Amino acid sequence: MNSQVRFFVVFLPFVLLILSTTSCGKFNKKEIPSLSKQSVQTGDEQAFDTYYENIPELKPLDKSKVYTIRVLRVKDNRLPDWSSSEYEELYREIEKGVKKYLGYRIQMKEVGQKEIVSFFASFSETFMQPPFRFWVGNHYLRLDLEEDRKRLRETISSEIQKRSPQVVRNYIPENRRREVDTFEKTVDFFYNEFLQKHIEIGKTDTFEKTPLRDGVYEITQQYMYWSALLMNLREADFVITNSIIAGADDGMPIYVINRGGVTSALTENNIHNELQGTIGMTLFPFISNEEFFLVARGSIPKHRVVYIVAMMAVHEFGHLLGRYREYYDQPGTPYNAPRGLAYYDWYRKILKNPLAKIPVKLETLEKY
């Protein structure tokens, strides 16, 4: 062994160890970048626009073909989770539901399990690529920053302006409607409602007696990070986590604002797979027995939870396989997303509706 080789063999591991433990973020690939509007650089927005324009339009999928859906399980070790057999039961229910309500044939096949922080860290470089640095940095609201709290208020204000007064009013409890009687007071109402719920969700206890939204875990619960990650995923078509998406961004619709930032599931573009899209699903809002969720969602009989999560997955597969847009006016069908966290009520209405599985002509999307 010559001295040069020996140097590398003996010292290289130390050099790598030092590099990986210093907070020298630029060289530390494992650190998930904490992006904000300040992270966005000149040209990033253009890079995102170009990226988006170049995504091919969604092609219709074939109902006679069986599509294999590669499933990745992503685990937050601090939170309750299902057993492998419960997951298997879920996959079989989803397959049946997709056939019954959408007419597509799928086969769900687990391809791996990952710990959530290291899973996100494996996308650290992706998050720093110009299109995704823009996508996340420009839209994610970091509520520890005063400027972003101002942007949250603006988001709420413009969302209220977009919706009809009747729709907005439906989200205000009856006993508050009299006092919330001007536009400014309505913005205040939703702003306070959002922050109160958002903070309460974040404080939810974990097994480690740490808060749910703690340190690096905050990023793993952000819609914008999930969105960027799903666009870049190569190893799976469907990700399911026992965690939650309860973030803040400047594109939140009123029903997400009203539940403190919770998104149960999402479907994103993906240029790497045959389906041209990926689904991300969260379990925590369905299975948590913490007070906030018991109040907002109500309790769901244990034997029903798998069926309800499966129905939520059918809704997402409507986006992914049928290419359907989001619907608000198809009550009693899986095409409508559940209102608030009232999953059980939503599920029962679908079961009771004899027309739920009769396909209606639905509008399709060119891109997600």
Ligand SMILES: [Zn+2]
């Ligand atoms: Zn949807």
